[in-house]
Amino acid sequence: xxxxxxxxxxxxxxxxxxxxxxxxxxxxxxxxxxxxxxxxxxxxxxxxxxxxxxxxxxxxxxxxxxxxxxxxxxxxxxxxxxxxxxxxxxxxxxxxxxxx
Numbered sequence: 001x002x003x004x005x006x007x008x009x010x011x012x013x014x015x016x017x018x019x020x021x022x023x024x025x026x027x028x029x030x031x032x033x034x035x036x037x038x039x040x041x042x043x044x045x046x047x048x049x050x051x052x053x054x055x056x057x058x059x060x061x062x063x064x065x066x067x068x069x070x071x072x073x074x075x076x077x078x079x080x081x082x083x084x085x086x087x088x089x090x091x092x093x094x095x096x097x098x099x100x
Contacts, residue, residue, distance in 0.1 A: 003028040007060065008067045016042040016072025026062035034058050036070040045073045 005026055009019040017038040026032055036044040036056045046054050050066035060066060 005062045006065045007032050007062060008065075009034060010067075010069050011036075012048075012069050012071045015039060016074075017044070017070060019068070019070045028063060030062045032060045032062055034060060034068060034070075036072075038072055041075055042072040043075050045071045047071070 005028065006023065007021075007026060008023045009021070011017050011019055017036060020035045020037060021032075024032070034047075034051070034057065036047070038044055044054065044056055046052065047058055047068060048071055049068045051058055051060050051068045060068060
């Protein structure tokens with residue numbers, strides 16, 4: 001019989017979005033696929049706890065109990081709608097085109 005481990009997920013701040021799946025049990029060696037689902041005015045900044053990265057979807061190998069947090073930040077939209085501000089993985093703000 002294989003060992004079981006618990007993956008606990010959460011969003012920071014809670015109103016920033018959700019993580020799928022929520023807390024779940026896995027067998028030793030299973031791979032959990034986590035998806036960050038930002039709320040309308042938020043975007044994923046990064047993952048923390050027992051995972052890292054800035055992509056919306058990540059994988060975690062379950063070989064112990066793990067806690068993973070999706071960290072969201074509020075979108076910064078400029079008033080002239082030619083560019084929007086987005087924070088990169090270092091927390092710095094970058095411009096990117098948002099409309100034609």
